[in-house]
Amino acid sequence: MKTLDKTYNPAKVEPRWSEHWIEKGLFRADTDSRKPVFSMVIPPPNITGSLHCGHALNSTLQDVLARYKRMKGFNVLWLPGIDHAGIATQNVVERMLAEEGLTRERLGRERFLERVWKWKEESGGRILEQLKRLGASCDWTRLRFTMDEGLSRAVREVFVRLFSEGLIYRGDYIINWCPRCHTALSDLEVQHEERDGFLYYLVYPLKDGKKTRKTITVATTRPETMLGDTAVAVNPSDKRYASLIGTTIILPLVNREIPLIGDNGVDMEFGTGAVKVTPAHDFNDFEMARRHDLECVRVMDLDGRMNENAGRFKGLDRFRAREAVVEALREEGFVKKVDNYRLLIGTCYRCGTTVEPTLSKQWFVDVKPLAEPAIKAVEEGRIVFIPRSWENTYFEWMRNIRDWCISRQIWWGHRIPAWYCKRCEHTTVATTDPSVCEGCGSEEIYQDEDVLDTWFSSALWPFSTLGWPQRTKDLEMFYPTTVLSTGFDIIFFWVARMIMMGLKFMGDVPFRDVYIHALIRDAEGQKMSKSRGNVIDPLVMMERYGTDAFRYTLVSFAAQGRDIKLSEDRIEGYRNFSNKLWNLARFVFMNLEEEDLEEEDLAEGRYPDTSLYNIPDRWILTRLKRCADEVSKGIETYNFDESARSLYRFIWHELCDWYVELVKPDIKGERGEERRKVAVHVLTSVLRDTLKLLHPFMPFITEEIFSYMKKRDVSIMETGFPEPDLIFPEEEAEMERIMSVVRAVRNIRTEMNIPHRARVDCLCLARDDSVRGAILTGEAYIKDLAGVENLRVEASGEGPRGSVSAITDGVEVFVPISGHVDLDVEEKRLKTALKKLLGELSQVQRKLANEDFLNRAPREVVAKEKRRLEELLEKKGRIETGIERIRTVRG
RNA sequence: GGGCGGAUAGCUCAGUUGGGAGAGCGCAGCCCUUACAAGGCUGAGGUCACAGGUUCGAUCCCUGUUCCGCCUACCA
Numbered sequence: 002m003k004t005l006d007k008t009y010n011p012a013k014v015e016p017r018w019s020e021h022w023i024e025k026g027l028f029r030a031d032t033d034s035r036k037p038v039f040s041m042v043i044p045p046p047n048i049t050g051s052l053h054c055g056h057a058l059n060s061t062l063q064d065v066l067a068r069y070k071r072m073k074g075f076n077v078l079w080l081p082g083i084d085h086a087g088i089a090t091q092n093v094v095e096r097m098l099a100e101e102g103l104t105r106e107r108l109g110r111e112r113f114l115e116r117v118w119k120w121k122e123e124s125g126g127r128i129l130e131q132l133k134r135l136g137a138s139c140d141w142t143r144l145r146f147t148m149d150e151g152l153s154r155a156v157r158e159v160f161v162r163l164f165s166e167g168l169i170y171r172g173d174y175i176i177n178w179c180p181r182c183h184t185a186l187s188d189l190e191v192q193h194e195e196r197d198g199f200l201y202y203l204v205y206p207l208k209d210g211k212k213t214r215k216t217i218t219v220a221t222t223r224p225e226t227m228l229g230d231t232a233v234a235v236n237p238s239d240k241r242y243a244s245l246i247g248t249t250i251i252l253p254l255v256n257r258e259i260p261l262i263g264d265n266g267v268d269m270e271f272g273t274g275a276v277k278v279t280p281a282h283d284f285n286d287f288e289m290a291r292r293h294d295l296e297c298v299r300v301m302d303l304d305g306r307m308n309e310n311a312g313r314f315k316g317l318d319r320f321r322a323r324e325a326v327v328e329a330l331r332e333e334g335f336v337k338k339v340d341n342y343r344l345l346i347g348t349c350y351r352c353g354t355t356v357e358p359t360l361s362k363q364w365f366v367d368v369k370p371l372a373e374p375a376i377k378a379v380e381e382g383r384i385v386f387i388p389r390s391w392e393n394t395y396f397e398w399m400r401n402i403r404d405w406c407i408s409r410q411i412w413w414g415h416r417i418p419a420w421y422c423k424r425c426e427h428t429t430v431a432t433t434d435p436s437v438c439e440g441c442g443s444e445e446i447y448q449d450e451d452v453l454d455t456w457f458s459s460a461l462w463p464f465s466t467l468g469w470p471q472r473t474k475d476l477e478m479f480y481p482t483t484v485l486s487t488g489f490d491i492i493f494f495w496v497a498r499m500i501m502m503g504l505k506f507m508g509d510v511p512f513r514d515v516y517i518h519a520l521i522r523d524a525e526g527q528k529m530s531k532s533r534g535n536v537i538d539p540l541v542m543m544e545r546y547g548t549d550a551f552r553y554t555l556v557s558f559a560a561q562g563r564d565i566k567l568s569e570d571r572i573e574g575y576r577n578f579s580n581k582l583w584n585l586a587r588f589v590f591m592n593l594e595e596e597d598l599e600e601e602d603l604a605e606g607r608y609p610d611t612s613l614y615n616i617p618d619r620w621i622l623t624r625l626k627r628c629a630d631e632v633s634k635g636i637e638t639y640n641f642d643e644s645a646r647s648l649y650r651f652i653w654h655e656l657c658d659w660y661v662e663l664v665k666p667d668i669k670g671e672r673g674e675e676r677r678k679v680a681v682h683v684l685t686s687v688l689r690d691t692l693k694l695l696h697p698f699m700p701f702i703t704e705e706i707f708s709y710m711k712k713r714d715v716s717i718m719e720t721g722f723p724e725p726d727l728i729f730p731e732e733e734a735e736m737e738r739i740m741s742v743v744r745a746v747r748n749i750r751t752e753m754n755i756p757h758r759a760r761v762d763c764l765c766l767a768r769d770d771s772v773r774g775a776i777l778t779g780e781a782y783i784k785d786l787a788g789v790e791n792l793r794v795e796a797s798g799e800g801p802r803g804s805v806s807a808i809t810d811g812v813e814v815f816v817p818i819s820g821h822v823d824l825d826v827e828e829k830r831l832k833t834a835l836k837k838l839l840g841e842l843s844q845v846q847r848k849l850a851n852e853d854f855l856n857r858a859p860r861e862v863v864a865k866e867k868r869r870l871e872e873l874l875e876k877k878g879r880i881e882t883g884i885e886r887i888r889t890v891r892g
Numbered sequence: 893g894g895g896c897g898g899a900u901a902g903c904u905c906a907g908u909u910g911g912g913a914g915a916g917c918g919c920a921g922c923c924c925u926u927a928c929a930a931g932g933c934u935g936a937g938g939u940c941a942c943a944g945g946u947u948c949g950a951u952c953c954c955u956g957u958u959c960c961g962c963c964u965a966c967c968a
Contacts, residue, residue, distance in 0.1 A: 005927090007927085007928075008928080008930070009930090193964090193965090200968085219968080220967090220968065221968060222968065223968085234968095266966075267967095267968085268967045268968080270967075271967040271968065272967075272968065275968095276967090276968050277968075278968095279968095283966085283968075284966060285966040285967095285968070286966090286968085288966075289966095344968095345965090390896065390897080391896090393895070393896070394895080394896070394963070394964085397894090397895070397896095397963095397964075398964080401964095401965090489962090489963080490963090492963095520962085522961095528962095557905095557916090558904090558905080560905075560906070562896095562897065562898090563897075563898070563905085564897090564898085564961080564962085566904065566905085568903090568904065568917090570903090570904085570916090570917055570918085571904070571905095571916070571917075573917090573930080574916060574917065574930090575916095576930065577928095577930040577931090578930090579930090580928065580930050580931090581927095581928065581930080581931085583927090583928080584927045584928035584930095584931085585927065585928080586927085587927050587928075588927030588928080589927080590927090591926090591927065592927090642905090642906075643906085646906070646915075646916095649915085649916090650915080657927085657928085658932090661927080744933095744934090747933060747934065748933095748934065748935085750933090750934085751921080751922065751933070751934040751935080752934080752935090754921095754922080756922095757922080757923060757925070757933090758925085841912075844912080845912080848911090848948085848949080851948060851949085852948085853947095853948035853949085854911095854948040854949070855948080856948075857947090857948045857949090858911075858948060858949075859911085861911095862911055862949095865911080865912085866911080866912085869912070
């Protein structure tokens with residue numbers, strides 16, 4: 002057998018396996034399979050993106066699920082893909098054009114789109130390679146892209162059907178406009194930021210107050226929009242102003258006459274209780290204008306500059322205009338005062354520019370009718386969020402949902418399938434490009450210039466990727482998908498919309514479980530961002546510590562409902578863990594004899610006759626079984642961190658720290674050939690099962706080690722997930738007893754500074770027969786692991802002169818010290834132990850003295866406490882004898 | 893304004909039918925013991941944020957407070 006390198010070198014191992022798995026088609030879903038189905042679609046990353054920690058976490062968790070389910074015998078589909086990311090991609094390509102001194106307008110739509118496709122072919126989707134590097138076991142043969150022909154057909158189909166049902170409409174409404182990206186944005190695409198600003202108090206004169214110089218003062222954070230004011234509103238129940246409702250105001254600078262209206266939406270407490278109304282540039286005001294049938298006056302153009310309605314301010318950028326307008330108002334005495342004020346401003350999530358609410362003609366989805374069944378699906382538990390608490394967030398948004406603006410004034414995306422007629426003004430909406438107007442048959446039709454929100458196509462992802470609107474085998478087999486794993490930040494953007502669309506067009510939920518993973522932050526708890534410069538690059542981490550170690554770190558941190566503070570130290574720790582595993586394998590392989598290898602395939606070996614097992618064998622097999630149960634349970638309940646913790650403890654602190662040490666003499670043949678064979682067998686079998694348990698988390702190293710154990714060409718992922726059933730609770734307990742004696746002797750050795758090589762004698766006093774039995778059966782192990790020469794076990798008696806003692810549950814361990822014992826050190830040891838013990842003792846005694854406790858607590862609990870009291874009292878007695886003994890020696 | 897989450901060892905975090913507080917890193921001491929120094933052994937370190945309540949018993953359940961995050965909202 003090959004000798005492994007002394008340290009594990011992931012860089013040498015990982016790329017080979019990534020390729021191998023894909024070449025062999027191990028990730029392919031099978032439409033002819035009769036196995037139970039497990040399916041997921043990947044949240045499609047942006048085509049412009051590159052792998053960040055969030056992707057890495059989410060993909061790792063999905064990969065754990067996929068690999069686990071595959072090994073458990075499921076027909077697994079994990080469908081990968083990417084998103085065309087309309088605005089982001091267009092920005093990227095426009096930036097490239099700018100470097101050539103070009104603009105998209107000069108290039109023209111068609112040639113611009115050619116450039117985007119070319120860019121896509123050359124440098125788009127880099128992230129897919131990075132996902133492969135991470136080990137993501139997606140079915141790469143089914144890779145999808147939102148702009149693919151098939152998916153585009155799905156988009157059109159959906160648009161046409163919603164339009165025909167009146168759920169998609171076009172109209173003039175106020176929307177969020179990004180003056181930089183030159184497009185409308187949905188509410189969700191606007192990010193709110195708190196900034197310092199001012200609250201301006203503007204004085205508006207009343208028309209019939211000319212003689213009396215009557216005025217009304219309004220408060221605003223955006224004085225420049227006053228040019229577009231078409232009313233002033235007050236609350237009708239506001240006594241200060243109620244009598245003025247219906248009067249006319251002269252708008253300063255503009256000299257337009259505007260009405261003073263009453264509206265319940267006005268907050269009497271805020272500012273002066275009077276608010277200016279600018280319907281064309283404020284959502285609130287727009288609503289109010291509709292209620293009161295007010296005029297809408299736009300005062301800005303699409304670049305965010307003042308337009309002709311702004312009179313002398315025309316051409317000024319909106320922020321310059323603010324200063325200019327305030328200045329002008331001030332000169333004429335219309336500014337009463339200016340307060341400092343924290344305000345929330347909306348910014349474009351793509352470029353950060355302050356968005357401008359603007360009246361505009363756009364396409365919308367009437368979402369309410371779609372939202373109702375989507376709410377119900379979650380209420381009725383047909384879809385379950387994990388953690389459950391996210392359902393509140395979902396409900397909150399869905400119940401207050403507003404119409405979705407889906408048209409974007411960009412070129413890269415699915416063009417809106419609507420044609421307008423120059424003759425009759427009819428709008429033709431069709432799945433295939435029409436040549437004549439549906440209404441009048443005229444050929445003079447032209448297509449809408451706009452494209453759809455990228456999220457529109459993403460909403461169809463779970464079924465469009467499976468072939469819809471065609472009724473494919475994939476669709477039939479894999480829809481609804483089993484799980485969706487994603488971040489909370491796109492619950493509204495994506496999850497909710499998929500649920501609505503899935504229910505609408507497939508008549509069924511798109512997935513059963515929605516697992517919401519944590520958000521990754523840096524070590525200080527800051528959100529990672531390029532501008533902060535605190536981004537941890539997953540690729541660098543994989544390079545530096547190995548993909549498996551990086552994956553394991555993410556999984557270990559993935560506790561539900563808590564953010565992840567990622568730190569490099571932790572990754573290093575798991576790098577060490579992978580090295581530990583590597584060396585475990587190295588040890589095993591080093592000690593195999595030729596015949597062990599010839600006799601059978603280590604990768605498939607069965608456990609031998611259980612009657613041949615000794616205590617350590619039975620103990621480790623029991624521990625393995627418990628670990629396997631915990632791993633499965635953790636994955637199935639999305640408590641991935643628990644699985645990871647359990648495996649870590651088992652491999653390092655049970656298998657390596659104890660079992661390997663226990664069987665070393667066996668493996669080396671010191672206890673006979675038969676025993677050697679059994680030990681080898683158990684050790685290799687446990688190693689093999691451990692590798693399998695670990696494989697979903699650490700696919701590379703496990704496959705690598707496994708490859709040395711197998712005779713035929715098989716991947717570890719094809720060998721099934723271990724479900725061991727051997728369990729020996731008695732030996733498990735006995736072993737614990739033996740281990741605690743070993744620990745006790747080691748403790749004494751350390752505290753007494755006994756040289757490492759020196760052997761010591763040991764006397765164990767234990768009243769309980771079974772405890773003595775356990776110690777006696779473990780004699781050889783205690784001698785080995787604690788460096789004991791002679792071991793005596795007695796029911797009762799005295800510790801030998803000049804010996805030091807340690808007390809563990811039910812056992813008192815004495816170690817005679819050659820030369821003389823440092824009495825002071827020993828006394829101090831005993832006294833500290835006594836002090837600690839007395840604390841525990843008084844707790845227990847207090848409990849047992851409490852009648853209510855005795856009467857009301859469950860019997861088992863009371864019995865347990867009583868047993869504990871006895872143990873503690875016994876311990877106490879022994880420690881006190883020890884202290885007494887020291888006193889007598891001192892004389 | 894509404895909602896959600898967090899506060900446990902120096903740091904990062906686990907801890908559910910409520911019943912003797914855990915891990916990793918870091919720290920201290922000893923050890924290059926033939927799988928592993930990316931290692932081994934041993935150890936120190938915690939009024940479980942604060943105040944009440946329920947209970948025989950609370951880190952855990954309930955109420956309130958403080959601090960820190962996040963999401964959401966039409967106080968201009």
